[in-house]
Amino acid sequence: MGATASRRLELVGIAKAYPGCIANDRVEMTVKPGEIHALVGENGAGKSTLMKIIYGVVKPDAGQLIWNDRETLIEGPAHARRLGMGMVFQHFSLFQTLTVTENIALYLPRQEYGSLRRLRDRILSVGEAYGLDINPDRHVHTLSVGEQQRVEIVRCLLQEIQLLILDEPTAVLTPGEVTHLVKVLKQLASEGCSILFISHKLEEVRTLCDRATILRGGRVTGSCTPAETTSEQISRMMLGDDLHIEKSMGVGAPGDDSLSLEGVSVSPGGAFAIALHSIDLTLRAGEITGIAGVAGNGQDELVDLINGELAPDAGKLLLDGRDMTAEGVLARRRAGLATVHADRLGRGSIGAMSLTENRLLTAYVTDSDAHGFLHWRPLTERTRELIQNYQVKASGPDDTAASLSGGNLQKFIIGREIAQAPKVLVCFYPTWGVDVGSANRIHVELARLRDEGTAILILTEDLDELYLLCDRVGAICGGQLSPLKPGHEVSMETLGQWMAGTFSAPQTQGVQNAH
């Protein structure tokens, strides 16, 4: 029946309210068989909620769902999967202590995969068929964000699938990986599988999707054929007429060395962790340095090393000229180091805690008084300011982190770190899942922080963002750092080669990185 249906999915009057917020307001939408359909909208517009309703994770307050021309009540995700739906969530639903194969086994009915060995073989063959390289034996906690996402995608492709829902699947992929994924999605669509795709990358929506539905404040505000619509027109449907995008971030005026790694090496902390080899890196006050790289090439280790969570085997770390190699996380934070982690709901925040409490997780150094006491009222007030300044969609400082949409949580976390005016800011994926307007605000704030003298390190796979923001760019591959050079001296092709590991040996790094 699925193959002959005229509508793979139709939503009629779908509504969902949370305390203090209407997440979906009488949403109407149709997805045809084999159609790649984008759902776009600002942070908190209700996109994830709508996807969760389709997939049976969230029950709507009202409305109907028509599946393959028949009204259907989705009882839950297992039911949705039996019907032929698969979903890749924004925050991965993987068990960290289990292997890739074990995780996927939990998701499929036993009769479908037989034994773990057979499942392992199927994972390998599906991964190979779609160019999604994953090792079925690795434990999920050893995988980078990008690798975990590949597991989620492969897991959906193991079943007979008629509708694949992807909540920002490309946000953490490199351009090469995105190209791969686009191929996979186009192939699936040509086989009749419909794709529902949430993305904040409007150019990607324009090149990939047949139709787009635009949500604003929980309501459908328009739909279009993306190839025939400009990104600017789509942005206006999403954000209204007040959209203003600052296109240039200016350039830094580098001052003194704020943080230096001198010949730092780290042996792998676990069976699958990446060793760092003789890293020389200097971050200067008033400068943004950007490091590109395919996920899982040592970025996590580099951040943990700078942060004080990973001790080096050799080499030195200097913060503001002080040797802090032997110091831990707290001492480094007190010395003015701040970090925005890749994992925003886990390391970046605690879901069950309020926004004020989450602010305190890292701001207690700046927010406590001279005697170490905390004063709740000013803290709440500062949290309220943070919510306003970064236009975080929340009803107030008492909201839990888990109740925020992904992009709004990202805005909150990055705003929290910027507000502390650190001397050094290390920032993983600064605008992951953030809509165009808010991404621009974050870029402007990062440039302002740089101009005030902070040394900023950005790790991202978004090369457009890297070139837009960074004064110097480089790449990390296999735990080795490429040269770092001004953006205008490094073409995207060269940077792509560096990401693939084609650059001079580490012995010469000190020379190449010298300014």
Ligand SMILES: Nc1ncnc2c1ncn2[C@@H]1O[C@H](COP(=O)(O)OP(=O)(O)OP(=O)(O)O)[C@@H](O)[C@H]1O
């Ligand atoms: N479990 C929840 N409890 C309370 N409020 C919620 C919950 N889930 C979502 N919301 C609220 O519903 C609104 C829509 O959230 P949703 O996650 O659907 O947005 P989104 O469009 O996917 O945003 P983003 O682009 O940031 O991912 C937000 O204001 C969010 O705070």
